[in-house]
Amino acid sequence: MDILGYGPDIRKKRKDHYKEWDELHVYHGEIILITAGSKAEGLTCACESDRDAILVLPNTVCLEDGVDKSIIPGHMNLFEMNIQSCNAGYCRLLLARLGPSGHPSIIDSLCGDGYGKRLMSSERFVDNLKEFMRLHNVGVKNLARAGPSLPNSYGPFIVDNVKAIRCICPGILQKWASRARHWPSPDIVEKVIAMGAFVTPIGFKGSKHNHVEWRICFNTSETKLVNNLNDTQVKIYVILKMIVNDVLRPQSKEITSYTL
Structure with a gap:
């Protein structure tokens, strides 16, 4: 597999190439870029598969219930995660505070919850990104939406663009960290917890x-974990992804590398 x-x-x-790319690029001066998936893991060539790009909204964060809001600087847009009546792995975003320079993506995506509070609509948020890409991505072909992603292509390159918001959720991550395990090492577990999460x-x-x-x-935690596999484990992981893409997915489109 080394030859391949x-x-x-x-x-x-x-990995170093995409890390440097992310550090040098701020998406049109408004959004932080993070490469995720197989590109961040160093497992695919430039044209071998699409590039997963997380476009992180600046000066915006959402907090898990119980996290002290006073730790968040006053200039930041602040949301509260509401997991009630949501399926596992999903939440709603309740507006707690709008920063002095609220990002248009937020302002245009707010809606009422019927009880006097304001929610951020995920559907409107994607529509906002679609319009942003239409105005800024000159010479790029926009493709059909896929889940939270708005893919586009330029030449042989395909990019899956997912706009996201940083999420501080130590309770959720601590549940994962408290599992009995032989891998990863305790220091990697601590780094994963410190990374937090995103909502898409x-x-x-x-x-x-x-x-x-x-x-x-x-996403970034998953990259950290994959990058801490040993050489044999990485190659087994690659083979499993090949099985998903070439054997399982043709039988069921619901089975993806996200499931893996």
């Missing part, structure tokens, strides 16, 4: 409230 491009040296070069604009399929639901994701 899955050796440790070439994987490291790929997609509701639970079949929910009557999916237009205001958000999926809780751990």
Whole structure:
């Protein structure tokens, strides 16, 4: 598999390249860019598969219930995670505070919850990104929406763009951290907890409230875990992804690498 491009040296070069790319690029001066998925893991060549791009909304954060709001600077937009009546892994975002320079993506996505509070609509949030991309991505072909992603292509390159909001949810991550395990090591577990999470604009399929639901994701944590596999484990992981893509997915489109 080293000959096929899955050796440790070439994987490291790929990871370093995308890390440098992210550090040098702020998306049109408004959004922080984070490469995730197989590109961040160094497991695919440039044109081998699409690139997962997380477009993180600046100066905005959502908090799990119980997190002290006073730790968040006053200039930041603040939301509270509401997991009541939501399926596992999903939440609603209740507006707690709008910063002095509220981002248009937020202002245009707010709606009432019927009880005097304001929610952020995931559906409107995606529509806002779609319009943003239409205005800014000159020469790029916009593709059909896929879940929370608005893919586009330029030449042989395909990018899955997912706009996201940072999420501080130590309670959720501590439940994962408290599991009995032999891997990863305690220091990696602590780093994963410190990374927090993201919420992305997609509701639970079949929910009557999916237009205001958000999926809780751990993209950077997943990258950290994959990058701490040993060489043999990485190659087994690659083979499993090949099985998903070439054997299982043709039988059922619901089975994806996200499920893996």
